[in-house]
Amino acid sequence: MPVANPSAGGLTEEHVAIRESVRDFANAEVVPIASELDNQAAEIPMPIIKKMAELGYFGLIFSEDYGGSGLDTLSMAIATEELSKAWLSVGSVMTRMIITASLVEANGTDEQKKRFLPGLCTGEILPAAAFTEPDAGSDSAGIKCRAVKQGDKYLVTGEKTWCTWANKAHILCTTVVTDPQAARKHDRLSILLVPKTPGDKFHPPQLAGSPIPTIGYKGMNSYSLQFDGYEVPAENLLGGATGKGFYQLMSTYEIARIQTAARAVGVAQAALEAALKYAGERTQFGKTIGEFQVIRHKLAQMATQVEAGRQLTYHACRMKDTGKRCDLEAGMAKAFCAEMVEHVTSEAMQVFGGYGYSREFPAQRYWRDARVFRIFEGTSEIQYEVIAKRLLER
Numbered sequence: 001m002p003v004a005n006p007s008a009g010g011l012t013e014e015h016v017a018i019r020e021s022v023r024d025f026a027n028a029e030v031v032p033i034a035s036e037l038d039n040q041a042a043e044i045p046m047p048i049i050k051k052m053a054e055l056g057y058f059g060l061i062f063s064e065d066y067g068g069s070g071l072d073t074l075s076m077a078i079a080t081e082e083l084s085k086a087w088l089s090v091g092s093v094m095t096r097m098i099i100t101a102s103l104v105e106a107n108g109t110d111e112q113k114k115r116f117l118p119g120l121c122t123g124e125i126l127p128a129a130a131f132t133e134p135d136a137g138s139d140s141a142g143i144k145c146r147a148v149k150q151g152d153k154y155l156v157t158g159e160k161t162w163c164t165w166a167n168k169a170h171i172l173c174t175t176v177v178t179d180p181q182a183a184r185k186h187d188r189l190s191i192l193l194v195p196k197t198p199g200d201k202f203h204p205p206q207l208a209g210s211p212i213p214t215i216g217y218k219g220m221n222s223y224s225l226q227f228d229g230y231e232v233p234a235e236n237l238l239g240g241a242t243g244k245g246f247y248q249l250m251s252t253y254e255i256a257r258i259q260t261a262a263r264a265v266g267v268a269q270a271a272l273e274a275a276l277k278y279a280g281e282r283t284q285f286g287k288t289i290g291e292f293q294v295i296r297h298k299l300a301q302m303a304t305q306v307e308a309g310r311q312l313t314y315h316a317c318r319m320k321d322t323g324k325r326c327d328l329e330a331g332m333a334k335a336f337c338a339e340m341v342e343h344v345t346s347e348a349m350q351v352f353g354g355y356g357y358s359r360e361f362p363a364q365r366y367w368r369d370a371r372v373f374r375i376f377e378g379t380s381e382i383q384y385e386v387i388a389k390r391l392l393e394r
């Protein structure tokens with residue numbers, strides 16, 4: 001049993017080694033290009049994705065039986081933090097594998113596990129998540145996109161939105177209505193693993209897509225998608241039975257929220273480190289600005305908030321690995337870190353003064369990227385509903 005080292009934030013030697021190795025990769029390959037690509041609104045170059053795949057990042061937590069590394073949730077969070085510290089978009093690539101492979105591992109048939117998991121772990125199959133629709137975001141059971149069975153195929157018709165990385169994906173993990181007559185709306189849904197050819201043109205006229213312009217998160221485009229009778233093999237129905245999709249989706253919320261909290265910690269840590277460095281270099285009134293008590297206290301508060309978010313995330317990871325329900329801990333970590341990163345990145349911009357507002361310094365990138373955390377993977381309002389529900393149940 002590896003021993004946790006209190007001086008390393010309670011991490012084991014193995015965790016520290018993972019942190020150092022991912023940090024080395026991120027510093028060598030991602031940090032040098034992140035700001036320039038963000039300024040050009042260019043997506044993550046595919047050679048970076050290939051290297052991440054070769055380093056085994058996509059299969060970290062999945063079973064060795066299917067080509068994963070079988071590591072714990074904390075290892076995944078540590079790797080996520082380091083990648084997101086370099087560039088949120090890079091830390092977010094893994095989110096798609098975590099959602100899709102978790103869904104397949106927990107709910108897929110044996111045949112589906114064999115068919116999809118090895119490719120998801122090695123990066124041969126790149127996935128995207130198509131759950132949100134123009135009229136159904138927080139209300140994920142309120143979707144309208146439907147799949148009608150015809151022989152050995154489903155024909156999918158309807159709209160999805162905010163499908164991040166849909167262009168690069170080989171499969172779209174898609175919620176669809178298969179049982180419109182079900183008495184409860186939650187029982188109408190299924191999940192289809194929708195195959196597609198990677199590329200920006202999609203498959204018109206049965207599948208069209210267009211990118212949504214955003215203020216940040218520039219390394220991955222999010223797409224509006226229109227399905228019009230798009231054919232999907234019936235064998236790609238997750239778990240092989242209809243009406244289970246909502247419950248299958250719920251089963252991934254904990255891990256996805258923990259990974260999102262870790263992404264926020266990474267962005268906040270990057271902003272903190274940039275602010276610390278700048279405070280030691282910038283002089284005004286004959287002193288470095290780090291000598292002014294108001295700036296020193298700002299930095300101290302930022303560091304305290306980042307560490308609080310990190311430890312809340314680690315706690316959720318450890319709860320997840322006990323195998324017990326941890327929606328409370330995952331929701332707290334996600335909600336806290338989403339607000340923490342918005343505040344910390346805004347304070348970092350303040351430390352930079354006018355340069356914080358300039359595209360020539362990365363403080364504005366951290367701040368623009370940070371704003372999405374209160375919105376995706378369940379808004380803050382939804383997290384607080386989950387937390388309150390659990391507290392009041394007790």
Ligand SMILES: Cc1cc2nc3c(=O)[nH]c(=O)nc-3n(C[C@H](O)[C@H](O)[C@H](O)COP(=O)(O)OP(=O)(O)OC[C@H]3O[C@@H](n4cnc5c(N)ncnc54)[C@H](O)[C@@H]3O)c2cc1C
Pocket residue numbers: 128129130131132134135136137138139161162163164165214217222372375376377378379380381382385
């Ligand atoms: C950059 C980005 C990337 C994304 N990537 C993906 C992706 O890859 N795949 C995917 O499927 N989706 C993705 N999303 C979509 C994201 O998950 C949704 O935006 C989110 O779930 C909120 O849904 P909505 O936008 O429809 O807002 P709504 O649900 O309409 O919410 C609007 C406001 O009302 C509040 N609200 C709603 N319901 C309640 C309630 N019951 N109680 C209290 N307040 C409530 C919300 O908190 C919010 O403040 C992405 C979004 C963004 C911005």
